[in-house]
Amino acid sequence: MAGLIKREDIETVRQRTDIKEVVDGYVTLRGAGIGSFKGLCPFHDERSPSFHVRPQVGTYHCFGCGESGDVISFVQKMDHLSFTETVEKLAARVGIELRYEDGGSGPRREDVGKRQRLLDAHKIAAEFFTAQLLTPGAIEGRRFLAERGFDRNAAEQFGVGFAPQGWDGLLGHLRTKGFRDEELVQTGMFSSREGTTRMYDRFRGRLIWPIKDITGDVIGFGARKLFEDDKGPKYLNTPETPLYKKSQVLYGIDQAKREIVKSRQLVVVEGYTDVMACHLAGVGTAVATCGTAFGGDHIKIVRRLLSDDGSGGEVVFTFDGDAAGQKAALRAFAEDQRFVAQTYVAVEPSGADPCELRQHRGDQAVKDLIDSRRPLFEFAIRVGLKKHDLNTVEGRVAALREAAPIVAQIRDSSLRPAYTRELAGWLGMTMEDVSRSVQAAIRRGSGGLSSRGGDSSPSFREEPGSPAEPETPLYSRPDPKDPAAAMERQALEVALQQPQVLDDAHWPPFAAMHFVVPAYQAVHTAIRAVGTARTGDPVSWVEAVREEVPEPLRALVSELAVAMIPAADEEALRRACRDILARLFELDITRQKADLLGQLQRMGVDADPAVVQDLNRQLLGLEMQRRSLRQNA
Template identity: 50%
Template sequence: MVGRIRTADVALVRERTSIDDVIAEHVTLTNAGGGNLKGLCPFHDERSPSFNVTPSRGFWHCFGCGAGGDVITFLTQLEHLSFAEAVERLAARAGITLHYETTDGRSSRPSMPTGQRQRLVAANAEAAAFYSEQLSTPQAQPAREFLAQRGFDRDAAVTYGCGFAPDNWDSLSKHMRQKGFTVDELTTAGLVKTARSGSVIDRFRGRLIWPIRDIGGDVIGFGARRLLEDDNGPKYLNTPETPLYKKSHVLYGIDSAKREIAKTREVVIVEGYTDVMACHLAGVPTAVATCGTSFGTDHITVLRRLLMDTDEFAGKIVFTFDGDEAGQRAALKAFSDEQRFASQTYIAVSPGGMDPCELRMASGDGAVRELIAGRERLVEFALRSTLATHDLDSVEGRVAALRATAPLVAKIKDRATRPRYANWLAGRLGEDVETVRQWVHTAAKGEAPPQPPPSRAVPVDSPQRKREREALKLALQYPELAGPYFDEVDETYFLDPIHVSVRLAIREAGGAATAPDGPNWIAAVTAACTDLVAAAVVAELAVEPLRRATPPDGHYVSVVLAGVRRPATESRMLELKSKVQRINPQTDFAEYMRLYQEVIALEGQVRGLREQEARGM
């Protein structure tokens, strides 16, 4: 639709519509005297009638819940239609042609010709009845078997209007023309098409049929599933774009799910017709599915109205996708669209990647309900899926993963939750929380990530570099005192590259505990250095004063070495924690417990090292 409905047309719709006739289709009205009618309110539960209609004024009001308005308001609230949708439906009912205008008042195109909507809706309704009747014929055996194999009995088929399109060229078109519909109407409705020979043929042939209804319950199109081996068409075939059927706006099952969605303010997005049926039958009545297209902006508009999705009122949207690569791509696409919702978004992926229909067949109705109840936040799924594509056991892989995931955290619309997800991400990566938060902050501002990237490098003036230097001085100047402790701290605990070289030279020289007396020890370490820079540092450390004024003792040595060991031990602990968080204990329990026990041991070591450092302060 282009522009808005002309104001004069809206007034004409109100004037020509009998409000009592419209409301009487949904509410049993009785005479209340004085030209008024009354009944039980359809918007809240009540035992005595407080819902009043005044036909002469075209107005209704409920004294129980306070709702009220004109006939347009009644339809928007009852059917969860937009204002324009309600006006269009009433105009079609009254045979009024609507005109649209742009925001500057200029005329735009008129709506579909007077009566066309009624004719197209009637054609689709008749086609739905025809297909439904055909489901019981012998030719429809493959369709019945398909439904039965997926756990749907005859009652379910009737409930959802399932049908069968005969494997003939013109079975439907002949039936429809006998009912008085023209070829032009059938073509406009998308029920038939013209073959190369020029003859009119049915669009759907030899297929299982689902009627697709709009939010008000009118059949506006069909979905058709391939059944026969000689059918070379697509697996699923839908009605083409028509004046009624716009696939980017359509959600299968919305007509039966809308009231429960509005009541619970939760909607479940599934991928197919059978998934909607399975969810509804299993006790998840808020399930809907897109029809032949991906979930997009127009679908969001429909759902926001039902969910009352605003900054003040947020509902829940649960996506179900297959666990395969395509399903993950769809989930990441949904995460991008999520920012259009105020609602909280979740994803539910069943064990083995089964869809709701398959899960119901394998494990029953309860499993489907548990799948939806066990959902996880969509942002966490998006982060986990992205992390899974990187080697988190390497520094380069962690940097690449952080580069890919920081923008995802930055996209989270609720700024108050960004720090929590930055912490979550830091745990998975085994990185410093402040570093991850800085990356997220710069990504949110659209800036380049901090440089240099996260690494284990040690700044020149850092406390860790000072501790390493002090430990090396103790080993070179007081080997007899420091040796027994120092030799237990190998080069893996030293982060400065030059200090690592000096530590290796000390080991190559025989170790501090067995060092010879006097200058021979320094000479031996110097000779073991593999480069001139390390040899020069040895010369410096051999004469540089310690950082304490009094001579060292065993306590001081243990404090210094505890300080050297702690960062590397903490780093190892964080890396293992990130691995533990990435392992599913249900599928790899032994590895999970092995790493978990190692983490517990490292946590104990870190606590002990911190206590040693604290005693030296």
């Protein structure tokens, strides 16, 4: 089991990683004030930039959709990695060797090195195959692509290459790059004769597609036979290796992931050329499995990309209209209950696949195929009905027994009555008879479906006799027209973005402040709790505050940390920050004076003179503080 990365190492990764440099790889950023940048949000579709990054504090926030966090959360969301995978990726980027907690086992340095060597070998191999596609010996490969409507630009976009017909072209190339045979044997790109250790190229005389993981690293290859004297299978893939696990790989996921996240749609096609055809036709959400059926591990990847939480999204399967295609669709339906997203099937009546459609009828035909999708459960019902003779009573009863549980499994319960009526019409039976069968299937558990994508366990289970967990307090957004709320917000922006302003003179009055807006008071409380960190690294300072506040307010901390404080230059910014704090302190003094004056007004004629004198002394002291603040300002 992987061990936890030491907290101090996570902080080091966070501090040393330039968030602007990382975000620039996904978003075009432009200056937006001193130390701030903005661009179009990668997490939602927008026309005006509302996505802000402030490198000094290592934070991003979108004022449009509310997404926010630090460089780790950004890469985690964009590349759909786990927290540990993200930290390890960023650590490798900035050259940090991570340490793991005692009792756990993270990837050892030598294991990380071995993995990187394998990735390097695959990268060099992909470049080798790409270069070979332009050689005279690859004419059959270029003809294959041209006949299917793929030009040189398309081949370059997907990194298509050619494996030469010799026995050791790639082997010799990688050896000259310094790779040892014991390393190369682990790549799956080479074979050896039985009973010998002599190695030779696994892929020879074939068209090659590089298979990449979700981050864009080449981890394997798919190869298509071109020559009649090749006795191997039509398609030959990399075998299972430390990098390549076919049940966890989706071809094209590296190019499709952003569009999948944006549109919340994923299209599953059958082959490499189908993925190419879909993308070139404008269906940028297409992926394909690699020599295996679409299964549980694939679903895990898809659900992360779709944010499969019940709030939308769709998965579209495309299959040939023949018996094999129908069988594949029914296998997909068997996994349907593990999705919360709606599942559909798109079948071309002529049996043409997306590559053939684009080749013979153009890009629009591919788009039309996807637009013609219909619910997968409807397809499953109709396939089941075809197996029975509906002209006989026995056949109709058998068909109802097969179809009723499928209707019962429809997640959207509002659709079940409509499909119950449809099924009654297809069978030529009464609505009452079909409805009874569907309801019986629901009672048997066929239709009892969780809204959590196949996990029927509740999100919170109270143990017998245990007290209920306290509810997380709700924080409403303050009225932007309230000047007091605006003042508190500006003060928190200063504290998070320019903590050096809170020096020994300004920290005590700031820490003693009482904020009226509950959300701002919670952030202020968190700042006080981690106040000693304000003199350290700004990135760690903001992250410490973000971790201290209640979960619902973490986005607010990011928002405050990137909000622009208007200023022409650094000196003007410092003056503006000091002025904001002075006005906040003056506002607090005004509140304290009002409380003291109220106490004096409520006192009767028999009030203790000593108490009255003490209150007046406090009022005088507050007035002197107020005048001092104004003079300094």
